[in-house]
Amino acid sequence: MGDLTGGSATGRLFLSRSPRPIVDKQTVGRYDLAIMLQPRRRPFLLLISNVRRHTRARGRCEHVRPAAGPDPTAEEEIVPAALSAHSLYKVFGRRAKLAVQRLTEGGDADGLDVTAAVADVSFEVRPGEIFVVMGLSGSGKSTLIRMLNGLLAPSSGRVEVGGTDLTTLRPAELRRLRREKISMVFQHFALLPHRTVLDNAAYALEVARVPTSERLERARQALELVGLTGREDALPQQLSGGMKQRVGLARALAAGTDIMLMDEAFSALDPLIRREMQDQLLELQESLGKTIVFITHDLNEAMRLGDRIAVMRDGRIVQIGTAEEILTDPSSDYVAQFVADVDRTRVLTAASVMEPPRSVVTTTSGPRAALLEMQENHAEAAYVVCRDKNLKGAVSAEAAATAARAGDVATVEELLGDLDVVTVHPDTPVAELIAPCASTPLPLAVVGDDGRLVGVIPRVTLLAALGTPAVEAGAA
Amino acid sequence: MITADRPLDGLIPEVPIGDVFEAIVTWAKNNLGPLVDTTKTVVESMTSGLSDLLLLAPPIVMVVLFAGLGLWLRGWKFGLGVLIAMGLVSGLPYWEQTMQTLAQVLVASALALVVAVPIGILAAENRRFSVVVRPVLDFMQTMPAFVYLIPAVSLYSIGVVPGVLATVVFCMPPGVRLTELGLRQVDKEVVEAGESFGASPAAILGRIKLPLAMPTIMAGVNQVIMLALSMVVIAGMVGAEGLGSVIKESVDRLLIGKGFTAGAAVVVLAIFLDRLTDALGSRTRVAKAKRLTSHV
Numbered sequence: 001m002g003d004l005t006g007g008s009a010t011g012r013l014f015l016s017r018s019p020r021p022i023v024d025k026q027t028v029g030r031y032d033l034a035i036m037l038q039p040r041r042r043p044f045l046l047l048i049s050n051v052r053r054h055t056r057a058r059g060r061c062e063h064v065r066p067a068a069g070p071d072p073t074a075e076e077e078i079v080p081a082a083l084s085a086h087s088l089y090k091v092f093g094r095r096a097k098l099a100v101q102r103l104t105e106g107g108d109a110d111g112l113d114v115t116a117a118v119a120d121v122s123f124e125v126r127p128g129e130i131f132v133v134m135g136l137s138g139s140g141k142s143t144l145i146r147m148l149n150g151l152l153a154p155s156s157g158r159v160e161v162g163g164t165d166l167t168t169l170r171p172a173e174l175r176r177l178r179r180e181k182i183s184m185v186f187q188h189f190a191l192l193p194h195r196t197v198l199d200n201a202a203y204a205l206e207v208a209r210v211p212t213s214e215r216l217e218r219a220r221q222a223l224e225l226v227g228l229t230g231r232e233d234a235l236p237q238q239l240s241g242g243m244k245q246r247v248g249l250a251r252a253l254a255a256g257t258d259i260m261l262m263d264e265a266f267s268a269l270d271p272l273i274r275r276e277m278q279d280q281l282l283e284l285q286e287s288l289g290k291t292i293v294f295i296t297h298d299l300n301e302a303m304r305l306g307d308r309i310a311v312m313r314d315g316r317i318v319q320i321g322t323a324e325e326i327l328t329d330p331s332s333d334y335v336a337q338f339v340a341d342v343d344r345t346r347v348l349t350a351a352s353v354m355e356p357p358r359s360v361v362t363t364t365s366g367p368r369a370a371l372l373e374m375q376e377n378h379a380e381a382a383y384v385v386c387r388d389k390n391l392k393g394a395v396s397a398e399a400a401a402t403a404a405r406a407g408d409v410a411t412v413e414e415l416l417g418d419l420d421v422v423t424v425h426p427d428t429p430v431a432e433l434i435a436p437c438a439s440t441p442l443p444l445a446v447v448g449d450d451g452r453l454v455g456v457i458p459r460v461t462l463l464a465a466l467g468t469p470a471v472e473a474g475a476a
Numbered sequence: 477m478i479t480a481d482r483p484l485d486g487l488i489p490e491v492p493i494g495d496v497f498e499a500i501v502t503w504a505k506n507n508l509g510p511l512v513d514t515t516k517t518v519v520e521s522m523t524s525g526l527s528d529l530l531l532l533a534p535p536i537v538m539v540v541l542f543a544g545l546g547l548w549l550r551g552w553k554f555g556l557g558v559l560i561a562m563g564l565v566s567g568l569p570y571w572e573q574t575m576q577t578l579a580q581v582l583v584a585s586a587l588a589l590v591v592a593v594p595i596g597i598l599a600a601e602n603r604r605f606s607v608v609v610r611p612v613l614d615f616m617q618t619m620p621a622f623v624y625l626i627p628a629v630s631l632y633s634i635g636v637v638p639g640v641l642a643t644v645v646f647c648m649p650p651g652v653r654l655t656e657l658g659l660r661q662v663d664k665e666v667v668e669a670g671e672s673f674g675a676s677p678a679a680i681l682g683r684i685k686l687p688l689a690m691p692t693i694m695a696g697v698n699q700v701i702m703l704a705l706s707m708v709v710i711a712g713m714v715g716a717e718g719l720g721s722v723i724k725e726s727v728d729r730l731l732i733g734k735g736f737t738a739g740a741a742v743v744v745l746a747i748f749l750d751r752l753t754d755a756l757g758s759r760t761r762v763a764k765a766k767r768l769t770s771h772v
Contacts, residue, residue, distance in 0.1 A: 146668075149672055151668060151671055151672060175674040175675070175676060176674060177674070178671075178672055178673060178674035179673065179674035180674075182672070183672070183673065184668075184669070184672040184673070186665050186668070186669060187665075188663075188665050189665075190663070190665040190666045190668065190669035191666070191669075192666060192684065192687075192688075193688070193762055193765045193766060194687050194688070194760075194761035194762045194764075194765045203669075203670075203673065204673040204674075207670070207673045207674050207675045207679065208674070235765050235768055236765070237765055237766060237768040238768055251673075255673065261672075
């Protein structure tokens, strides 16, 4: 739209953060190219087979294939999973074996006086991602994580770490795997009270029989990473909860393993410290890229940290997906209820709620063309962009009308400066859009890093995003 | 014969456990000669050796040494108290017996702990073993001491040895129980941490479990020593030297004053040993670490 006067290609962009868009055929139809952003800002180019430039008739680009959703796994299937669970069961009780047999055959274990802590859990964790397992107490998540490094042996099923099946390992081999491949952070810190912070951080290396000077040096570096330099000689009793957990984190980092298991690592900390630790973890993850399996019962924590989230209930996984998927497309009433209390405004971003820009004209358009655009879109203003989609400003209907009548203005560029446009970055959480939205009557302009206008958020859209608790299928 | 007040007479056979026990003792006496002799020599030499050592220096020197020990472990107030109390004891005509009793207590405790702590560790690691051991410990602790003093005397003849051995049997159980308790009470998460970083069971026992259980184990040591002291006095009544024999004499001859004085010496020894081992317990690294207040 809006390029009537130019007559040549417009090449508009649509940006979406969800891998399973939100875009439908119509929406994509208007755009030549759509870039889908995976969470954690790893861009994937949508496969659009025939990019057809808009002509004057501004017809829809029928050849543009709508995104059925770029299959994220299709891109990454060539990379083997760092850690995977296959049909894991863990049953406690005297008749556990019988119960497992019944469960694996699809029956149930009622009447056997057993506890099925984990039932038929399967998932894959990709290298470098934070995989969050979320569930209430008793959902089996602690049992699950202990099976991932062999602390508990599964009643049935297997765990594979980098291709090696844990259940086939002898005790000594399992211990070696733990030294080299997996480290763990615990809810109540699990520090040795009779050893200093430095010694505690070096513990994993001590077990691995690394020579003293080297292990102390690596421990020092790990402590620096978590911000505890200067505290090496303190004893755990002298530290606050947040600091103790930092030592736990340093210990796991010093071990130098690729995989980290975190068992409700921040659950014992108070809310402010918890946020700090989450931030720190995300920061470290940017530079270190570990594969992390994180257990929590805190939804907001899960939404914040997780690249993908698995929701557990009574020992079974009920849904696996990204935070946005779970929020916008819960697979069951349980999950919907579970996430009902999540602060959606902190999970959803501008990119996920924005709409394609309507009422857009280029700098070379004249005032009459601008007016026409505004009329078609029932808008009071039009955004003005350059040829390369860079947002330059906005022009109001009045200004355009006056200029059109006066006839002394050639392009709308001269009319800029009259309206203040408020821009936001696509990654801005919805919570931070409310104030800007209130400060301008215009829809918020969503502008990417390169200055290009990628979407708009009218007030109505923002309100809808804040309020809707239920499933939104294909909402743009 | 079944009568009104013995309705079950003849219905339940009398199990001859006493005869069995007697037979065992006789068999031991006849067949375990060398073993009996070895243990006799070992225990005797240990006790008399230590006793001689303690009696080497004049009493006043020993009193000062004890006070110094008290000062070092618990501070000047305790040191002063030891100086006064032990000083008064040294003024009694029973110094030799007091040192002999002390030697017996220390030897018996050491022997008991050498056996008790490993058994405690085993019991903590293996639940089945713990279940089996527990009634044995109960037996050792509650069976009236004289019951195994008498066979001990019959095997080892009157002297220090039966007394010390009976003491070892009697004072061992708290060592086992508290070692097991201490190990079982170690924070499971810390043990899990050790396991999850790939530590072997031996490393976990030595570097995590034992240090963390040490305060409780030291409480066990304390109990062992206190029980040893009480038992040693009883043993003195069967011919071991020491304060026990003094008390026996007083009982026999109805010498109230003498008996009470000897008893007071026992009390002083008891308090001294109790406070010392208590102090040792709080000097463990874990206890020291726990005492630090946490501050942000």
